[in-house]
């Protein structure tokens with residue numbers, strides 16, 4: 001995955017087959033997962049800068065130069081208007097979903113999910129009805145995980161220990 005593809009994906013601009021392919025690739029490629037999270041940080045700093053510019057029109061060049069000092073400065077300022085406005089239109093914050101043991105929770109399809117668990121663990125595995133892994137990743141501090149959009153269906157969300165033992169299992173309906 002290159003930076004352009006990562007950007008398209010995060011902006012919600014990838015055509016469906018490309019998005020599906022990227023999501024599958026992300027399961028197996030740590031390097032691209034890293035690129036996605038770097039790009040996300042970059043895009044959200046652009047969005048913040050766009051808000052700053054709107055809040056303080058005029059006198060903006062130094063602000064941008066300051067924010068993007070370093071390698072990215074030239075490219076960031078050149079692409080700034082376009083990307084910031086697309087990001088504003090398309091970016092949707094992940095939907096917060098609270099998972100509580102032994103209850104079934106419903107979440108919307110086509111949105112990133114900010115999963116919050118009532119119990120701890122080290123890793124997370126989301127398995128679809130066909131027993132295929134839909135997503136896999138680490139559980140962050142506060143027992144949270146931000147997960148890319150998933151298709152409609154019934155999923156099992158498994159919280160695992162660092163060594164891969166099943167700690168808790170939650171049922172998640174996406175529709």
Ligand SMILES: [Zn+2]
Nearest residue numbers: 001029031032
């Ligand atoms: Zn890759």
